[in-house]
Amino acid sequence: MTTKRTNPDFLNGVPELLILSLLTRRPMYGYELVQAIRRSTDGTLEFGEGCIYPILHRLEADKLLRASRETVGGRSRVVYGVTSRGEKRLAGSAAGWRKIAAAVEQTLQGGEHGEAALA
Amino acid sequence: MAKRPWLEAIGRRLLAGGLPPAYIRRLTNELADHFDDLTEDVMSKDAEVVSRLGEADQVADAAIAAYERRTFFGRHPSAKFLVFGVSPMVAMFLVFVSACLGIVAVGAIFERCGVCLSGKGCLGGVDPAFLGWGFSVITTIVPAALLTFFYCRIAGQSAIGKKWMSASCIMVAFVAMLPFHRILLSEVPGKSIWTIGLGVPPSLLQCVQLSIPLAVGLWFVCRGGKRSLPEERLPTAA
Numbered sequence: 001m002t003t004k005r006t007n008p009d010f011l012n013g014v015p016e017l018l019i020l021s022l023l024t025r026r027p028m029y030g031y032e033l034v035q036a037i038r039r040s041t042d043g044t045l046e047f048g049e050g051c052i053y054p055i056l057h058r059l060e061a062d063k064l065l066r067a068s069r070e071t072v073g074g075r076s077r078v079v080y081g082v083t084s085r086g087e088k089r090l091a092g093s094a095a096g097w098r099k100i101a102a103a104v105e106q107t108l109q110g111g112e113h114g115e116a117a118l119a
Numbered sequence: 120m121a122k123r124p125w126l127e128a129i130g131r132r133l134l135a136g137g138l139p140p141a142y143i144r145r146l147t148n149e150l151a152d153h154f155d156d157l158t159e160d161v162m163s164k165d166a167e168v169v170s171r172l173g174e175a176d177q178v179a180d181a182a183i184a185a186y187e188r189r190t191f192f193g194r195h196p197s198a199k200f201l202v203f204g205v206s207p208m209v210a211m212f213l214v215f216v217s218a219c220l221g222i223v224a225v226g227a228i229f230e231r232c233g234v235c236l237s238g239k240g241c242l243g244g245v246d247p248a249f250l251g252w253g254f255s256v257i258t259t260i261v262p263a264a265l266l267t268f269f270y271c272r273i274a275g276q277s278a279i280g281k282k283w284m285s286a287s288c289i290m291v292a293f294v295a296m297l298p299f300h301r302i303l304l305s306e307v308p309g310k311s312i313w314t315i316g317l318g319v320p321p322s323l324l325q326c327v328q329l330s331i332p333l334a335v336g337l338w339f340v341c342r343g344g345k346r347s348l349p350e351e352r353l354p355t356a357a
Contacts (some may be wrong), residue, residue, distance in 0.1 A: 114129035
């Protein structure tokens with residue numbers, strides 16, 4: 001699904017899920033993170049890249065991420081990493097997402113009693 | 120080069136949206152880094168970089184929305200109306216009544232201590248109009264200025280924007296404008312009369328009562344757009 005490029009919250013709750021998931025693997029700065037999202041979704045999710053920062057800052061304010069200034073490739077960057085609270089949130093959100101995705105998939109496949117919803 | 124005007128447009132919009140300058144500085148620094156990265160890694164045309172990052176208004180709106188969600192008033196929008204639309208009027212009225220009762224209490228204490236206050240002779244021929252101004256300062260002007268300061272500070276710290284900041288000032292100013300004092304000093308101790316009323320059209324004193332909180336509010340609103348941007352503070356990795 002390709003979403004509107006300029007939509008900051010391109011899918012409700014999905015940016016947070018992707019950000020937490022990718023940052024759990026390793027800390028990254030904003031540009032790196034956007035590239036990682038692009039690669040991991042094969043460019044399916046497009047959004048205004050500048051809108052990633054307000055989300056990062058909000059997650060940091062919620063203590064799900066921590067930020068520190070580091071020198072990366074000779075340049076000073078704000079690098080984000082996941083806190084233990086963020087890891088717990090990711091576990092809960094991922095479980096919820098899988099449950100919803102499975103339910104939607106089941107419905108699209110016709111479900112237990114239903115018919116195929118989409119041709 | 121499009122980078123500078125793009126960042127300045129974001130900064131201006133965020134300042135107008137009431138976001139703290141330190142946060143604006145941090146966000147624009149990160150966006151500037153991102154802009155440079157995109158220019159170096161992928162493309163050379165600024166217009167394409169801006170297209171990838173998002174238009175200034177869209178990025179700023181996303182930042183304002185995300186920042187508001189961090190605050191109590193952002194998560195509870197209806198509380199804005201109660202706190203900045205209704206409570207300033209109630210608070211101003213209660214403070215006014217409390218200040219009047221305070222004056223009465225202080226007067227009662229002085230009289231019990233044998234200090235003559237209520238007779239005309241005791242006050243040494245003080246002009247009642249002057250007393251009215253004094254009471255107005257104590258019960259209305261100073262409390263209104265302090266209340267306006269209080270509400271503007273909360274509005275500023277909550278980053279809810281100048282609209283609600285202005286609304287709270289106007290509410291305080293409106294209630295502060297209404298009270299007036301009439302004082303009749305009697306030759307006979309205990310027979311002087313202090314009348315408190317609420318009404319319009321405003322006298323000169325009531326215009327002063329109206330203008331002081333408005334001036335405080337205006338100062339806050341103007342100050343919000345002219346603050347300098349302090350440096351961000353982030354921990355540095357060892």
